[in-house]
Amino acid sequence: MTGRADLRLGISDVAPVVSCGSFSTRAVVGEHLPITATVFREGHDAVAASVVLTPPAEPGASATPVRTRMVEFGPEPDRWTATVVPDREGLWTYQVEAWDDPLSTWHHDVEVKIEAGQGAEELANDLESGARLLEEVAAGVSEDHAGVLEHRADLTAAAAALRDESLGLxxxxxxxxxxxxQGVLHAHPVRRLVTGSQVYELYVDRPRALYGSWYEFFPRSEGPVVGGTPTHGTFAQAAERLPAIADMGFDVVYLPPIHPIGTTNRKGKNNTLVAHPDDVGSPWAIGSPEGGHDAVHPQLGTMEDFVAFVERTKSLGMEVALDFALQATPDHPWVTSHPEWFTTKPDGTIAYAENPPKKYQDIYPINFDNDPEGIYAECLRVIRVWIEAGVRIFRVDNPHTKPLNFWNWLIWEVKKTDSDVLFLAEAFTRPAMMHQLARVGFTQSYTYFTWRTEAWELREYGEELAANAHYMRPNFFVNTPDILHETLQVGGPPMFKIRAALAAMMSPTWGVYSGYELFEHVGLRPGSEEYLDTEKFQLRPRDWAAAEASGRSLAPYLRRLNEIRRAHPALQQLRTLRFHAVDNPDLLVFSKTDPASDDAVLVVVSLNSSYTQIGTTALDMPALGLDWSDRFAVTDEITGAHYDWGQTNYVELDPHREPAHVFTVHRSLPTVVAPQ
Known part of the structure; x- marks a missing residue:
């Protein structure tokens, strides 16, 4: 016999659940998490259900479960839902309970019999059954339920009335x-035949796991230009850039690896195989005689200088994310101390990294099947070095090239002592691997957003991400040091605004790589997504002040997008992303709502950077919390314009002026006061 024989009542299709409960569902503190299940029973008696949410136990105390009553919702029969809101970090559990609901059965039966014309004599047993149920509720009320104690007299009086034959029916x-x-009985029902589903885990992160704006830059490019020649920047010089990043409204400052860089097989400018003496090499080519993953590049400064940089970032309301790239140069101390951690070829040489036709002669991949115990321990030690230095977010380079069980072990080992540490997976890889990395523990993931440029692609991908929000959180980067998409190379400044608006409004977390605000768009060669003079292999100082003074900067637009995101809780959500119909394939219309604040935002974006686009919307009004025939006001948060809208609306967007509407939805039209 298979299955659970103890399931007295029917419970199935509990959601959200990750891989049948093999991995934890995810949420953040304060997030509204809908739990659904199919609940049913034999016969015609009433069944009811609750979600039992149990928080992490406090030290020296047991956790107290909280029950939230579920309600039925359509269109499927027997489908029940309740929304829970975890209020602190850590590992929670949840379970769906089904139970026989004799009070609802009694209520229904009495009403039906009265409507059928039955009198008090025929209802004698029903009246007595009801009185006994009310007395059961009154007797079961404990001193802890002070809100119900004041109704005990009402319960007792109602039971007495049911038995009072001197009264009319x-x-x-x-x-x-x-x-x-009825409100009291709904909150404190009589529960019989209680049947519980499987218990599922829910890991709750801090809000930054879901919502944030990232800015990536290379500290080494922040040095002064002397005699026309860039000089290597330090942490102290890089800290001078932080106020401008904070002014644009970013929350996370992401740094590429800051460790010593090897010289053996060092790459030159634009990834050439021969480096000149003044070439700085790739930050991802980690390790030299000066140290490895636990050290700071001496030209950037000392560990104390890095800690000061972290503290300066915090003082401006931001935090540092640090790259965690598990690979080594031939000069890394690990190569000498632990050669077994790498793959040795038949000729005795260590294998460098390859992704044909690409070759990375300056990087040795780690072989996690050789001495896994030693490698695991060292990786955990390195992570804790940077946690001690103040880093609480790690952007993990190429996690899909390392074993899944390693990440599952490392991430949750870190969470045992530092629950607020977050991990971003830089995994531009196959969907199955990308999703599994999220399941095993990664907090966020890079996505395919960069390559989704058509309206139907963006809609399909957005719906997929929203459907999987219970375990996979996206981070929409508009560009990276590796990726300059063709649309940005040819689309001009309007396309930079379009992609920024899409990323910032669709995803609760988004990011830009330094230079985006200067419209850097020149590729290495036609058909390449690499930047010409890529910063991965050379210093790339930028004249920020001149760009601002000339008006050739996207910084004010990025600032406005981040201001809008901070002002609207709806834009900090993923689960509520909904798309709406429009009759132009070069327009995309979507909305987000926030169940806690009743906030709603409606976005219309032109995907064409060359020509004005017009169209007519067919809005999904219930998705906005409105009836189909409602009229409502909208305010464009970018231009300040106001409109009176309904389900069908004319839109016109000129990409050379404003390629996007970001509307605050006012669910009732504002009252117009006549001038005195």
Missing amino acids: TARIAPALSPSL
Whole structure:
């Protein structure tokens, strides 16, 4: 015999659940998490259900579960839902309970029999059954339920009325069916045949796991230009850039690796195989005689200088994310101390990294099947070095090239002592691997957003991400040091605004790589997504002040997008992303809502950077919390314009002026006061 024989009542299709409960569902503190299940029973008696949410236990105390009553919702029969809101970090559990609901059965039966014309004599047993149920509720109320104690007299009086044969039938049942008493009975029901589903884990992160704006830059490019020649920057010089990043409204400052860089097989400018003496090499080519993953590049400064940089970032309301790239140069101390951690070829040489036709002669991949115990321990030690230095976010380079069980072990080992540490997976890889990395523990993931440029692609991908929000959180980067998409190379400044608006409004977390605000768009060669003079292999100082003074900067637009995101809780959500119909394939319309604040934002974006686009919307009004025939006001948060809208609306967007509407939805039209 298979299955659970103890399931007295029917419970199936509990959601959200990750891989049948093999991995934890995810949420953040304060997030509204809908739990659904199919709940049913034999016969015609009423069944009810609750979600039992159990928080992490406090030290020296047991956790107290909280039950939230579920309600039925359509269109599928027997489908129940309740929304839970975890209020602190850590590992929670949740379970769906189904139970026989004799009070609802009694209520229904009495009403049906009265409507059929039955009198008090025929209802004698029903009236007595109801009285006993009310007495059961009154007797079961403990001193802890102070809110119900004041209704004990009402419960007792209602039971007495049901038994009072001197009253008419209507008067006998009226107290038991009064709205006030029904509210008490709904909150404190009689529960019989209680049946529990499987218990599922829910890991709750801090809010930054879901919502944030990232800015990536290379500290080494922040040095002064002397005699026309860039000089290597330090942490102290890089810290001078932080106020401008904060002014644009970013929350996370992401740094590429800051460790010593090897010289053996060092790459030159634009990834050439021969480096000149002044070439700085790739930050991802980690390790030299000066140290490895636990050291700071001496030209950037000392560990104390890095800690000061972290503290300066915090003082501006931001935090540092640090790259965690598990690979080594031939000069890394690990190569000498632990040669077994790498793959040795038949000729005795260590294998360098390859992704044909690309070759990375300056990087040795780690072989996690050789001495896994030693490698695991060292990786955990390195992570804790940077946690001690103040880093609480790690952007993990190429996690899909390392074993899944390693990440599952490392991430949750870190979470045991530092629950607020977050991990971003830089995994531009196959969907199955990308999703599994999220399941095993990664907090966020890079996505395919960069390559989704058509309206149907963006809609399909957005719906996929929203459907999987219970375990996979996206980070929409508009560009990276590796990726300059063709649309940005040829689309001009309007396309930079379009992609920024899409990323910032669709995803609760988004990011830009330094230079985006200067419209850097020149590729290495036609058909390449690499930048010409890529910063990965050379210093690339930028004249920020001149760009601002000339007006050739996207910084004010990025600032406005981040201001809008901070002002609207709806834009900090993923689960509520909904798309709306429009009759132009070069327009995309979507909305987000926030269940806690009743906030709603509606976005219309032109995907064409060359020509004005017009169209007519067909809005999904219930998705906005409106009836199909409602009229409502919208305010464009970018231009300040106001409009009176309904389901069908004319839109016109000129990409050379403003390629996007970001509307605050006012669910009732504002009152117009006539001038005195």
